Amino acid sequence: MYAFEYHRPTSVKEAAGLAGQAEDTKFLAGGHTLLPTMKLRLAGPANLIDLGQIAELRGIERSGDTITIGAMMKHAEVANSAEVKQAIPALAEMAELIGDPHVRNRGTIGGSVANNDPSADYPAACLALNATIITNQRKIAADDFFQGIFTTALQEGEIITQVSFKVPSQAAYTKFRNPASRYALVGVFVAKHADGVRVAVTGAGSNGVFRLPEMEKALSGNFAAEAIDGIAVATDEMNSDIHADAAYRAHLVGVMARRAVQAAAARG
Amino acid sequence: MTATGIGAPVRRKEDQRFVTGQGRYVDDFNRPGQAHAYFLRSPHAHAAIRSIDTGPAMIMPGVIAVFTGDDLAADKIGGLICGWMIHSKDGSPMKAGPHPALAQGKVRYVGDHVAVVIAETLAQAKDAAEAIVVHYDVLPAVVDTAQAAKASVQVHDVSPDNTVFNWHLGNKDETEAAFARAKHVTKIDLVNNRLVPNPIEPRAAVGEYDLGTDNYTLYTTSQNPHVARLVLSAFIGVAPEHKLRVIAPDVGGGFGSKIFIYAEETVCVWAAKKVKRPVKWTSDRSEAFLSDAHGRDHVTHAEMATDENGKIIGLRVHTTANLGAYLSTFSSSVPTYLYAPLLSGQYDIPAIYCEVDAVYTNTAPVDAYRGAGRPEATFVVERLVEKTARELRQDPAEFRRRNYITQFPHATPVIMTYDTGDYAASLDKALEIADYKNFQQRKQESARRGKLRGIGFSSYIEACGIAPSQAVGSLGAGVGLWESAEVRVNPTGSVEVLTGSHSHGQGHETTFAQLVSDRLGISIDQVSIVHGDTDKVQFGMGTYGSRSGAVGMSAIAKAIDKVIAKGKKVAAHVLEASEGDIEFKDGRFGVAGTDRSMAFGEIALQAYIAHKFSGQDLEPGLKEGAFYDPTNFTFPAGVHICEVEIDPDTGVTKIERWTAVDDFGVIINPMIVEGQVHGGIAQGVGQALLEGAVYDQSGQLITASFNDYCMPRAIDLPAFQVGMTVTPCPSNPLGIKGCGEAGAIAAPPAVINAITDALGHEDIAMPATPQAVWRAAQKARMPMAAE
Known part of the structure; x- marks a missing residue:
């Protein structure tokens, strides 16, 4: 790890101010990607702005058909939240599937969404649950937010403060783990909303998280696994590595999507 | 027997400190004035070094010294050695390329050692390493085991075709004749995947030099500190043997990878004198992946001949073994004498012939890893036996039984003489526990849920102990392989x-104490086991090859016998009886036929106060040593049965x-033995389903x-x-065979046999990842759908 200056602001305004003044800054949330990268000397920001002491980035609240989660809420807190479990059990279950207990008690929703790792789970939840990413500057629809692997609509110095999810009538997330890293090799989040079904896929795409309009259309007509039986998933934009080539990933997208629909439908 | 004696499932004494964080590992040792070493490693798999400019690094903050291969050469420090000479078929010695601790002119794998920075802190050493300017002429790399001998790339000048040796064992003519008269021949092509050892504690070393006494000390993660000292002094030449103390304290797993003498500890000892400061290096996990000696990496074609009665009559095997970029300490023995002599398995096979071509590639050195050669042999035999049974439409268990060796001793055509065993007894017990008779029912039940169920056998044998010295000497070992003890x-x-x-997870502090407890009638709390320090312990050979029970404990037993004999002399004086009338029983020395007796501890005290005998009659004291060299290898054997269920949708x-x-002979501590079996199976399952070191074509480790x-x-x-069966080993006084590697040896073919049984065809490689199994299941689905 290279030497760096450590800052610990207590408000979003202070954090944004620090980012504006200092050179070469990085925000630190749970640190599960940033810190290992720094330890391996693959990243060496001059200034690290720790968001961990900012109270306004915490909290979970339900308001009508949305549930809003503070950016610094840890995965374990989301997984165990009574509000989340009641409103969107699939989201709580997804959080429970991230990493291991150590990870879930450090990693945050805001960090995961801002990082947009192509195999992270939250981006799929955001797309499927028609989320709004709220920053210290604006509100961004999830459909506009994720712009390719490790790339988002966030501007330099912009801080995610909350993520707001639409409560679906039925939803489920199924994940096929990379055997080694346990990240999603393929993760499919299916959610049935009043205005249609959303199907979002993480882990598989070479451009990061994406939706499957053909499946969404079929499921909006008939929310049952059979509805998507014949739908082939194109391999051309699939990731390919030693764990899974594009054909296998594309196949798994279909399998995981069907299993997610079954699980969501079973929830009634 | 005592409550803590042989056969008692005593809880491990050492675990109190391990599970409470009180273990003391090499990295826990911090010496006064200690500096930190960081190795600059090659980013290229193969390159000529045009120049190394250490100047910019030398002026970085905290830097004490920067050394390259030239500095080692100037001090006449020798290269790392391979201690087992193998001769090719034509009688020529193996082609050993130079193996400098720091590169001289060329790097041969990603992670090869280019230079070392010694600095006040590790961070400063890393910063300075980044400032070293190395000009490489990058060369094409050869990484593929099967292609290495044909590649245009040449790893070492001494070996134009990248071949270390072309070795063989067995009887070629008899084997050819057997195949000529065979009713059926089964053929198989196998890859034994390359593994990274990954002990939980990475390698580490602290070198220290005492200017006043001219003594050196090395704290190192070693399975065999005396062998490390011998190699470092007699062959590499960093310090005289009597001036070098090697300490291997608590060591957090080795699996073979800490047998070897590496560049890093060599440099730490040497550099400590150069900079007049203790020098510490601890591997990080990334370095461990790149530079710990890897395991396995064989490509094999094998054929099995059977006669009209389903009797195996011949086996021929051709293996290409990848030894990586350099010959690690015992690398040459692994695909030869630790491999081919096990190719008879548990079977009466009259003719066996095996050829092994060992090759260099631009990959990390490959050496012994849990099982070392025996898992590779067992994989060949057990995959081939299974496939043969299937081709002959015979039950795999009964086909094995028909071919088991039943008479002992049994001389195989590949050196070994098996001393004892009852393979059918293990099979019967395993079939019972596995509920084999109801397997088809379970298979149908799985099928109803859309799942594929399969069962796989592995009827393995291993040769453990890695001894006797005369035998291993005749096979090319550079050392004797006995063990020593002092009580x-x-x-x-x-x-x-x-x-x-040396214990690095095996529980010696408990099991060795149990032997003492059993023999001397004292509690294990009264026994300390001292190991891992060349200043305390007499020369010993260390722990590998499941040898510490069979060989190490036999040495202790021999020393205990001497202690008892001396105790009888003391007792004879104290109890005023003739020595011949003294009996030692249940921890007491007594006079036969009388009620006069004294406890072991009382006689010990008498031996030291020496009031009851004159120095002319008897030396005071009670301390005895022994060196034990067994008469044969030991032959643990057993049957593992794996039952799998495959989800064909996901693989x-x-x-x-x-x-x-398993038949491990006499068992000292059944709880520890079971733990060893569990761990071994986990590693074997890892190899079969999960683990595999993959290099890309440029030699980068993916x-x-x-x-x-x-x-x-x-x-x-x-x-x-x-479950256990027991046939005591006749070649050592305790009847122990060894248990440390069995699971890792038995497991891979059991898993793959089960998967191929479930899939209905043989085409699956290790690791059988979900992707690989899904693809194989796709192939298998067509005929299944037609059923």
Whole structure:
């Protein structure tokens, strides 16, 4: 790890101010990607702005058909939240599937969404649950937010403060783990909303998280696994590595999507 | 027997400190004035070094020194050695390329050592290493095992075709004749995947030099500190043997990878004198992936001949073994004498012929890894036996039984003479535990849920102990392979055992104490086991090859016998009886036919106060040593049965049942033995389903972290059903055969046999990842759908 200056602001305004003044800054949330990268000397920001002491980035609240989660809420807190479990059990279950207990008690929703790792789970939840990413500057629809692997609509110095999810009538997330890293090799989040079904896929795409309009259309007509039986998933934009080539990933997208629909439908 | 004696499932004494964080590992040792070493490693798999400019690094903050291969050469420090000479078929010695501790002119794998920075802190050493300017002429690399001998790339000048040796064993003519008259020949092509050892504690070293006494000390993660000292002094030449103390304290797993003498500890000892400061190096996990000696990496074609009665009459094997970029310490022995002599398995095979071509590639050196050669042999035999049974449409269990060796001793055509065993007894017990008779029912039940169920056998044998010295010497070993012990009885009757074995997870502090407890009738709390320090312990050979029970404990038993004999002399004086009338029983020395007796501790005290005998009659004291060299290898054997269920939609293999019935001879501590079996199976399942080191064509290690190299987790494993059969080993006084490697040897073919049984065809390689199994299941689906 290279030497760096450590800052610990207590408000979003202070954090944004620090980012504006200092050179070469990085925000630190749970640190599960940033810190290992720094330890391996693959990243060496001059200034690290720790968001961990900012109270306004915490909290979970339900308001009508949305549930809003503070950016610094840890995965374990989301997984165990009574509000989340009641409103969107699939989201709580997804959080429970991230990493291991150590990870879930450090990693945050805001960090995961801002990082947009192509195999992270939250981006799929955001797309499927028609989320709004709220920053210290604006509100961004999830459909506009994720712009390719490790790339988002966030501007330099912009801080995610909350993520707001639409409560679906039925939803489920199924994940096929990379055997080694346990990240999603393929993760499919299916959610049935009043205005249609959303199907979002993480882990598989070479451009990061994406939706499957053909499946969404079929499921909006008939929310049952059979509805998507014949739908082939194109391999051309699939990731390919030693764990899974594009054909296998594309196949798994279909399998995981069907299993997610079954699980969501079973929830009634 | 005592409550803590042989056969008692005593809890491990050492675990108190391990599980409470009180273990003391090399990295826990911080010496006054200590500096830190960081190795600049090659980013290229193969390159000529045009120049190294250390100047910019030298002026970085905190830098004490920067050394390259030229500095080692100037001090006449020799290269790392391979201690086992193998001769090719034509009689020529193996082609050993130079193996400098720091590169001289060329780097040969990613992670090869280019330079070392010694600095006040590790961070400063790393900063300075980045400032070293190395000009490389990057060369094309050869990484592929099967293609290495044909490649245009040349790893070492001494070996134009990248071949270390072309070796063979067995009888070629008889084997050809057997195949000529065979009714059926089964053929198989196998890859034994390359593995990264990954002990939980990475390698580490602290070198220290005392200017006043001219003594050197090396704290190192070693399975065999005396061998390390011998190699460092007599061959590499960093310090005279009597001036070098090697300490291997608590060591957190080795699996073979800490047998070897590496560049890093060599440089730490040498540099400590150069900079007049203790020098510490601790591997990080990334370095461990790149530079710990890897395991396995064989490509094999094998054929099995059977006659009209389903009797195996011949086996021929051709293996190409990848030894990596350099010959590691015992690398040459692994695909030769630790491999081919096991190709008879548990079977009466009259003719066997094996050829092994060992090759250099631009990859990390390959050496012994848990099982070392024997897993590779067992994989060949057990895959081939299974495939043969299937081709002959015979039950795989009964086909094995028909071919088992039943008469002992049994001389195989490949050196070994098996001393004892009862293979059918293990098979019967395993079939019972595995509920084999109801397997078809379970298979149908799985099929109803759309799942594929399969069962796989592995009827393995291993040769353990790695001894006797005469035998290994005749096969090319550079050392003898006995073991030593000293039993020091204190005046209070407590006992210290100094053993040449080394515990790095095996539980020696408990099992060795159990032997003492059993023999001397004292509690294990009265026994200390001392190991891992060349200043305390007499020369010993260390721990590998499941040898510390069979060989190490036999040395202790021999020393205990001497202690008892001396104790009888003392007792004769004290009890005023003739020595011939003294009996030692249940921890007491007594006069036969009388009620006069004294406890072991009382006699110990008498031996030291020496009031009851004159120095002319008897030396005071009670301390005896022994060197034990066995008469044969030991031959643990057993039957493992793996039952899997495959989800054909995803390719996920779930191990539903695991039965292990092993014959380890006499068992000292059944709880520890069962733990060894569990761990071994986990490693074997890791190889079969999860683990595989992958290099790309340029020689970059793709699986260089746990993100891509998949270690087995609890969730990957079932609850193991472990059973035992016992035929005592006749070649050592304790009847022990050894248990440390059995699981890792037995497991891979059991898993793959189960998967191929489930899929209905043989085409699956290790690791059988979900992707690989899914693809194979796709192939298998067509005929299944037609059923």
